Amino acid sequence: MSEAEFKTRHPGLAWLAKMAWRDSRGQRRLLALFTLSIVFGVGAVVAIQSLRSNLSDIIEVQSRALLGADLVLRSQQAFGVEMDAFMADLGGQQTREIRLRSMAFFPGSSGSQFVQLRALDGPYPLYGEMETEPVELGPNPNDWQDGVLVEENLMIQQQLAPGDSIRLGDAEFRIAGRLVRVSGESEVSGFFSPRIYLTIDQLQETGLLQEGSIINHRAYFRFPDGLTETIQEKLQEARNNLFVDYGIRRETAENRQERVERILANLFDFLNLIGFIALLLGGIGVAGAVHIFLQQKVNTMALLRCLGASSGLAFQIYWLQVSVVGMLGALVGAMLGVGIQFLLPIPLRAFLPFPIEVQFDPGAVLAGLLFGWLIVSLFSFVPLLKIRGVSPLKVIRSSVGNARPMRRDPLFWALIMAIVAAISTFSVLQTQQWTYGLAFVAGLGGSLLLLAGLAWLLRWALRLSARRSGSFAWRLGLSNLYRPNNRTLLMVVSIGMGVLLIHTLFLVRAALLHQVEGQDTGDAPNVILLDVQSDQLDDLQSFLSDNGFSALETLPIVTMRVAAINGREMRELREDPDAGISHWIFSWEFRNTFRDHVLDNATVIEGEFVPRYDGPEPYPISLSENVLDDMKVGIGDRISWNVQGVRIETVVSSVRLIEWEVGRQNFNVVFPLGTIEDAPVVYAVTVRARDRAESSSLQASLTQRFPNVSMLDLTLLFETINNILDRAAFVIHFMAAFTIATGLTVLAGSVVTSRYQRIKESVLLRTLGASGAFIRKLLMIEFLLLGFIAAAAGILLSIVSTWALLWSMFDLELVLNWQGSLLTLVSVVALTLITGLLTTRGIASQPPLAVLRREEG
């Protein structure tokens, strides 16, 4: 044979495919089971990608409906003559809206509710729809037959029907119909205070438009040709003068679209990364399964080599098998993903500002499919590489090892680098930032290592304790975790990763709720009465004491805006790009107070707090530390305020560090006594209700007696936050469950591959006299321990990760909830046990003789 002959021979692709097909006989189900490991990961990625693509398309089409207009101008004070002239000059179709929060009283049921009133002078939205029931009511207040629209949830909650009455302030109205949905607004926007739509004239009748109330004025614009250059120029011109003077904020449809896209991108990046973890763990699971599969194939490989197959050919036969099965797994995953894509919007619906019409997105499915397949292929390559080292000598001498160890194979390291590169690329593409993407990969790698380390330690500790005092069954069950080809660590890491995600979320949520709920103890106030006018204060206090309540804190509030900082007018600062003052300062209506002491939840960290000041301006004021940077001021700097047309000069004399807590009133700016008492003042009064019944009774009587006073019940607030977190958590739980499902499929695959080995052991034990019940007990102990190690490792690591997260992002303390952790532990152990027992069904009842004969054969 010549050298040329050595190079030309190849049996061809058809033979390769035929051989791969023939060789997989009898093990196709097993191979299919291996690929289940990636089904959930691919499913998660496809679902998220598809939904994301669907939402992008919807946002693109509905960009104007997201805002309901081409342009919105907002102010916390009435627009005024100059602004009216400016807006008239802009032209187009315009609708004005006044928004405020208030109490609503329902005479029919004697119930009351904190609501947000939205008073219109024309149709709204100008783009998109207002869905009402009856439908003919629509977006135009003229069609509401002098009635008001009440949000559907509130109607259900208060058992209201169209035609019922509702009292707002001093006026009573008929409910014309239900508000089902407004374009551009999510269900969550009505969670804290349900929306009630009425006309501006109706709002005037209520008498709720009072000095000091937080009132938001809006003007919506729809232009025939959209935001033309002329309009944009006018807006740009007004930005640094008129808008500064009147504290105007503007938002265009484009701005809103960008904002919604940004928020959704963040949400989907996060969900995608969770799905990606499931895919990654599935990839590792497949690699482990392929490794075991190939171990069973070593003899065939050696024989093929012996009969003349080249190392490349043997590699190709098995690569083809794994690739095809991997593609099938990815296909099943993609189909699952398409299915989930239709389910996922259900929990997300409350957070999305538009209805979702989910459509099949071939691009996203194909991308998820190919990426899933790539991951499987890359991970499978690791065990496949070993094929090249299988010696033909193994045919006659089974003890012959591989030609060279993997760690000395440069291709192995090249492959590891390719895997890391693929993961990093995906991560960076998701997060759109190098640093975040790589940090995710590093964090994920660290978490996997930590989980594996923890699991190893737990397993070691259990083994040690069993050696000393464990029963025979206990020791045998535990030793099963160490059986040859065990994938204990992989299973533990997969399941543990899911537990880590879910339990971290659970603990973060517990800490956030504790922050709110924790205030509701002892004598701390849990009800806040807002918008109490000066002339109502005495009456209100008598009313409270008559009803068995006492005002815990009475806080005067004076609204004002910043007019100048250190002598530079806000207009001038707006034009100066180097001024560095945050945007919100220019339009913010500050709600400041005056008092002669620092509250117990604040500390003076710089300067001197002045309790009383009887001198001339500038008045010494105390600022909260969190506004210093936004205003670019410090001790000694001067701030001029516009108090409803009157200018007041102040100087920063102290800085306070405030421990912001829900339910505790505190203020960014505190004036000393003797300074602004004569300005228009409203009061906030805090009281404590013993329970919900007491606060409800207070609410009902208060609304009738003081219709303009709003009551914020913190217990209700807590319930609302809980409700929102519940919905948000569901989405994340849903995705994290995929990693647990992946872990369980890895477990199922592992049990199936070791099934024959288990049967042999069981037969041996039964031959020696063990009962079927004893064998079942062994299996149960094994899966109990596996589930326990996985859950415990996940929970322990989640405590550390939650602590780090709370400390770095929320500045909150970790709150352990042992009941919840125990429930997680028990659930995971139960799931593992059920999966394990289902896949080992029949092992304990195999007839020993049949197995022994099979062994002989």
Place this chain on the structure above:
Amino acid sequence: MTEQSIPAPPILKLEKVIKTYHSGHQSLTVIRDITFTVPPGESVAIIGPSGSGKTTLLGICAGLDQPSEGAIELCGHRLDQLTEDQRAEVRNRKLGFVFQNFQLIPTLTALDNILIPLELRGDRKAREQALDWLAKVGLADRGHHYPVQLSGGEQQRIALARACVGNPEILFADEPTGNLDDETSQQIEDLLFETHARIGNTMVLVTHARELAQRCDRVLRIRSGHLEEVTDHVRS
């Protein structure tokens, strides 16, 4: 050991072959300075006690393993100078193998197992030849059976058909009757030698069985890594 003087060039030639295994700091020499040749058409038996190096020697002769030192020439190729894939090519074109434990691929039918060497060559008439050999070993009606459905003797017949289907110049057999009962062993022995006679190729077999060895033209004994000719051998 003395080399026989034959007119044709040897089909297998080993020269000063040594095989040493290393394990940590220890080394074990299994084959010690072996030199011998096998002329074409000859049947040679290698006998020896367990652990004497028989299988190692067979593996080296067949190009399944490389010697630590020395040269091997098989069918005109210096095996010690070829890559593993090139040796695989030589095995496919020139060699046939019969193993003690049959080594059939369990997921392939009997016919498919026989087909493998020809398919690896890309032979277009593979199926006809395989069917022919299936008939020659007396299993024409068992072609679609899987190994697990065949008896040990039947499996070894299929293995023999697979070894011969490519008309190998040399057939290596490693304890071909080692896993069979006496009656089946006898049948396989007969079949093996009938085939050898029919094809006229060379046969090198490793065996414990004295009766089997005695049917060969020549018997070599390996002991502690050294090879010696059994001079009192009388072919039965």
